[in-house]
Amino acid sequence: MKLIYSHLKTFLPDLKIDPNQLRDDLALIGHFVNSGEKIDDDFVFDLDIKVNRADCLGYYGLARDLSVLYNLPLQITNYQLPFTNYCLPITVTSPDVTRVQALKISRLDNTKPSPDWLLRFLKLHQVNPVNLLVDLTNYIMFLYGLPCHAFDTQLSTDHLIWENNQKYADFITLDGTKLKLAPDTLMINNPNTALSLSFLGGQSCAISTNTTETIIEMAVYNRSRVRADSRQLKTITEASLRLDKELDCQSIPLAFAHLTRLILDLNGGRVSSSLFEYYPQPVSPPQINFDPLKPSLYAGINIPKDFSFNILKRLGCQITNNLVTPPSIRQDLALEEDLIEEVIRFFGYQKIPTNQPISSAPLPDITPKILYLIESLKDKLTRLGYDEIRSWPLVSTPLNSATVVATQNSVNNDYPYLRQSMIQSLQSQLDQYQRLKLPQPQFFEIGKIFYKQHHRFIEKYALGIFHPDPNQLQKDLKTLFPTHQVNRQDGYAEVILDDLPCPSSYQPSLQAYSAYELNSQIITLDANLNLDRPKPAQKLIKKYSSLIDPRLLWQIQLIDVFHDPKTKLFRHTLRLSYFNCNDKTAKSTHLKTFKLSPSRSVSEK
């Protein structure tokens, strides 16, 4: 939701707050400002308005919040309109209509251009101007958060019907798009033609500069109906984004009168009907029992009783003893906790101390013991030299089609199945490591495997391990599971953890490990050093590691020591792996490093 700072003064003429301060204050009371931009001498904010505050999808609702925050008077004008006796022949048959107001205006001059302030407003809201009448309906929607629409009555006639679709297959929108209609779509039609959707006008009665007579309407509907129609038609508009939320019917007269006044003042014309009003079941706002001490209990700090009542009154609540009736515009206030939040947010979350966490007194341990098993296995596996991976649980092919669990709308159609074995994931990871030429990968993953059984979905924790040396894997499995038989296949093994005994406790240990994002293949090169006696591996590795940029060096290993009986020298073969660099860099680093040694030879692996 865009917000133009200067335009807030429509409702808050005394607003003088610094725009940067306003940005922060809006966030603190619940309206996060995604971005703010200075344009000419004004500020335009882009607000994140949450779904529970449909009232703040208009300047009016935001101004109400700010009037409470800054204790400023809210300027609202109730316009009086000159109706005639002509009753519009409008029918409402749909049960999805909550309230409609409509009237007719004749002798319009819609050839007049929109004034500069209106054009600027729409531009800053990223809405294209169309013509004066349409621009005014868009303006009022942004001002009050209530969509409205205008019909050219020379095209639509006065006979409007709010109904759920029973007969139309298609609908042509204002921009000429043809939509396929479903039954029960909420529409505004005349007896012969589909004219409009609840949230989107139609081409058949579009307002143009030739329009001289119009019926304007403002309505609130069953939000679920609007939501369903919008999703079914895959069409989202500024109007639908508002109409699919809880809107305030009681604000319609205020907004509708303002729209009418603007049209009369700017378009010319005169009202040529009575006010059509459809509001069969006015909703009474809830009455909420409110304990003024509760905000203090919920906040954890003292909030005076008087403050609570003061805030609620400034929000427009009626208070009788401790019974609070919220204003109709605040459809989100239904429970005592909602009122408590209002008090605290205006008191200021920032006043709550940040240095008093919850008491650390332990409560009975409810940790599932399998989590202890998982963590202790992770510790053991890393001590044995295994790296932990995490992978997609979605795979491309099932191991057992009869029991596989399939997603209905996977993000990737090539991977629709939930894995039935950890080995499936390990194989994918090994492929990736082989593509990267990672030397001697050795890794594990503990995660869930999934399958169907007797129409139930089962998921179990499983450990998957890979080691390039099956004999070493066998030894490691014996260390990890001395009494449990583990199935293995080549370098892979899998254990279902749900079947194993679990430790009764576990102390989490903190260890920090590094990790790297590889963006190219690892390059492995050998170097031979002829020395007069064998050198310990650690010394050699330490020496040569210090000569090479750690941002390039992946690993040094001493892989061979060969004693030449003739020369009596010991040839030490070092194997170096370089990462995140190209061949040229790896080789030049390698040669540069080993020119420093007494004798050398280089071979590439």
Add this chain to the structure above:
Amino acid sequence: MQTEYQNLISLAQTSSELENLRIKLLGRNGLINQLFSDIKTLPQDQRHSYGQDLNALKLFFEQLILKKYKTVRSSKIGHSKIGNSSFGIPKLGHLHPITQTERQLNYLFHRLGFSVYDGPEIETDEFNFARLNVPKDHPAREMQDSIFIQEPNILLRTQGSSIESRLLSAEKPPFKAAFPCRVYRNEKVNKSNHFIFHHYQGVAVDKDISLKDLIGTIDLMFKTLYGPDVVVRYRCKYYPEVEPGLGPDMQCFSCHGKGCSLCKGAGWIEMGGAGIIHPNVLKKAGIDPKVWRGFAFGMGLDRWAMAKFQITDIRTLLGGNLAYKPNEK
């Protein structure tokens, strides 16, 4: 001689054989050097071409041996060993960055008396939404697109709060539990977005729990992750499962609140959500909200892990090109 040694080199099976041949040919006392020493016995006019031929021969053998080295196996003497613990240096194993982060937080919450909890990844609409105060046509459902197993009732959990709703139903208060978890949303996968997220969530239910307890706890969590100088503000924020709701924002570390491209001009970065558990959520779990009150919080771990480990692509975290230096902790 060239042919003879060319054959011998091609037949060498091990690097030690090759080394022997190299020394025999090219060593200080090798054949080539012996032939060089014979140059002084030749007439003057023949020495130049003889020397040239010998140099060419030497180069020929050097290149042949080098080429052959690439194909022979290493010979082993004594304790040489390739692989896991080369010459006594053990390969170190590593935990995944997400696990490291989870442990860091588990350690903190363990000290605060929290248990760790868990729940199913295949979840029902009931526990994933309905029990969290999000009925079927609630606009809050728009916030999370689901991956279904059986639409509309069985899906992959979209939020860690599904574990919260299971915990609230299963356990009797008071209790405190944290739950690191993996969640799934129907999102396009690209460099900065994934359909699998890692969340860290927590719940505490007791009598007289307040926002002060919650804010103090979350603040400790942020200081644990980001250091004692991190600047965090706490503000009102809507989530259907909490009321009052709370949102922690971290001051953008790049512009320190002024607004920049990293924080898209906001000056602050949203860091998850929290609040006092909604009374409807407690009631659905059979917990009397007049007696018990609780708080809940949650945050994503992926972006934190990416920033800490300088990972630029979120896909790296899951089955991607994440690897660990074998001898580095």
